[in-house]
Each structure stands twice: as C-alpha cells, then as structure tokens.
Amino acid sequence: MSLLLVMGLQPLSDPRSFCNEKICEILKEHGGTEPVGLDSIKPCYEIHHTEVDMDDAIIIEEGAYSEVYLVKWRGTEVAAKTIRSSIASNDRVKSTFMKEIALWQRLRHPNIVQFLGVLNHSGRSVFLTEYLPNGSLYDILKRKGRLDLPTTVAFALDIAR
Template sequence: MNKVDTNSDCLEYEILWDDLTVGEEIGQGSCGTVCRGLWFGSVVAVKVFSKVEYSEEAIQSFRQEVALMKRLRHPNVLLFMGAVTSPQRLCMVSELLPRGSLFQLLQRKTSKLDWRRRILMALDIARGMNYLHCFSPPIVHRDLKSSNLLVDRNLTVKVADFGLSRVKHETYLTTKSGKGTPQWMAPEVLRNESADEKSDIYSFGVVLWELATEKIPWETLNSMQVIGAVGFMNQRLEIPKDIDPLWISLMESCWHNDAKLRPTFQELTERLRELQRKYTIQFQSTRAALPENYLLKG
C-alpha cells in the first residue's frame, strides 16, 4: 500500500459511530458482522469487525487501506463510503446491494440464470478484479469467493471485502473461525506461501465453477481435507461433462498449478467476451428460427 497522509485523509472518510443507525444483521463474515444501517437518511451496509480491541498498528494499517479505498471508483467494485476507526470500534460503511451475495443467489436457485447471464456475471467480476489488479499499487483481494461478490437489483455483480489484511489477520487470531475459506483458496495460499494477483485468479476459477454448477465447492470435505487435497495432492474440483468446453478451458487455466502460467484478468475478460459473442449469435439464430406467432405470444 502507498504511504498515505492518514491524518488529513482521515477527515475525508471518517464516519462518526453516532451518525449511524445500525439495524438488523444481514450477514456474518469470517471477521465481522454485516448489518443494514442508516447514514444521514441513506440505507447502507455496515460491516462491524468483531475483535474487542485492535492494536495501534492494525488501526494505522486499516486507516491507510480505507484512505485508498475511498479513491476506488468502478461499476463492478462495491462503493465504499467511509469508516469508523476508533480502537474500540472498527467498521466500514458501503452501499447496500438488495440481492445479497452471488453465493446466496446461486444457492436459492429461485432466479433461473441462463448462460448469457452467467457470462455477464463472470465478466462483471473479471472487470472489477482487473481494475483492482491494475490499480497503483495493485490491490490483491486474497479472499475472492462468491459470498464476497454482491449482486444489485439488475443482477450486476460487484467485488467486495478486499484488502484489510492486517485487521483480518488480527481478527482471525481471536476468533474460532480459523483463516478464511480454503474451498476458494489457491494451492500456494493453502501451503502458506506468499499470495499475489495470481492467487486471486485461482479463486476466480472456483467462482466460474460455481456459476456453471450452482453447487458449493468441496461440499463433502472439511477444511483440513480441502487443504490436503488442493494444497498438497494437486486435486481440483470435478467438472461436469455437459459444460461448454470454452468455459472448462477458462476454469482449468485459472487452476494451473504453476501460478505464473495462470492468465490475467485482462486476458480472462477478452476470452469471456468471445464466449459472450458465441452465445449472442446462438440466441439470435434460435430466435430467428422460431415461428412468428410463437414470438408474439412470448
């Protein structure tokens, strides 16, 4: 992270706890609780970090990162509005998206998502992540998964819950939750090696698998078994045979064991756009083949 003059920047993003009205809980993360809130009449999401008190270093690091987040502007990145940064209370305020997370959407199975919609959602995520990776300095998510991807009214997907590694680390040490969710983590991360942008690419491959199957990754294994299977035995999720071969090759390229050989989000965006063109042409030719009276009824 760039060194930021946190004292002057503080004023830009600092929100007073007393200005927030915190309502019902709408989500539980590995290091905090997300609640619906009101801030000067606007409905917002308030993420309250769960540790009782944070070290001065963690708060300093938190302030630097939120000063950076305040500069982020992209249609596929959750809009950050501000933060409360006192040692006793650490929380972040962002826009509230009505449909919740992509994980919830896929597991509810109430919205029938056709392949064109799934490709659009994958493109949203790739574009948001590409923006974060191309930022100066690059922002590595480190916890990319479907429950950290939020969906708005129009089914646009936005990347959320990135950064804040120091605060998250301190929180993990004091909670029973362990360290995040291994089902989405790259093998090198599971082996405790250093993570970079390419570790996010692996996680994106798991999200592509979820979009294709609407299943929960490694559902039958516990965390330790996932760490063993993926981190040390080079196993990957099973891919159903009936999925488009282009989608399969996208997933497999993200899961390359040699992180350097995984694509960038820029490359993934281009490949997803090719897939999008293919499905658009298919859709148009199917419509053209339908009898006119059928289309009028629809």
C-alpha cells in the first residue's frame, strides 16, 4: 500500500468506481486516499500554446483514448500527450485525462519521465513530458528480450531509488 501512495497513485479509485465500500473502508484504515480532483491542476505548470509548435507534431504513440506526439518546446524535443480528437468531447475521458495530468504533476523522481506542463491547443488539453528517444524500459525490454543479470540488477537498483 505505501508504495502506491509514494508513487502518487490513489488506491481508492478502483474500489470506489466498482462501488465496493468494504474495500474502501479497509484501504482508508491503511492510508488510502481519494482520487485526485480536477481542482488539483496547478496553474504554475501552464504553458502558452504559442511556445509549442503542434503543427509540425509527429505522432509517436497511440493509445485507446490518447495520442502522443513529438513536438518542440523552447527548442527541445518533448512528448505531447492529448485526447484523441474522435473522443475529445467525452466528459468521462476528459475527466480521466485531467486526473492523469494531476498525477503527473506530483511525480518527481530521477527515473520517472519529467512532467513539464500543460497547454490548450485547439480546445484540447495537452501535457508535455520529457521525450525518451530510446523509448521506455518497457520498449527496451520488448526490443532486447531477456536482459543479462548485471543489466537487470542495474535497472532494479534504479527503479528502487
């Protein structure tokens, strides 16, 4: 449980969404917290839309409800995540996306991609993070397959910090 809290995850989110009050009570007794609200978005992370050139964006990843683009911000390549235009008007998707932004704002760790800020582009929220040209640990594991023991230990130590 404490690892979830340190990572900024909200352990009551799932049981609350499934209306499982008994599990919610147990989690609260052990430090569980309520889901992040939309009011937790801090304006200090707001980036003016003119600082990011979304017109030259290159799509690098697509998910069920979002797209990630490679863009330039202040001359640096960064990743820009936004809701797919086809579902951008869905209130539930927007709410989930805003909660994701609120979570990203709170994550600070040398081995976690850095959250940079939020902007509004064509009526949609976009958040920027560091861009990893070699991909995530997951991408590396998919490409390389099984890792040797020293590399595995090095990754495990980095994750544990």
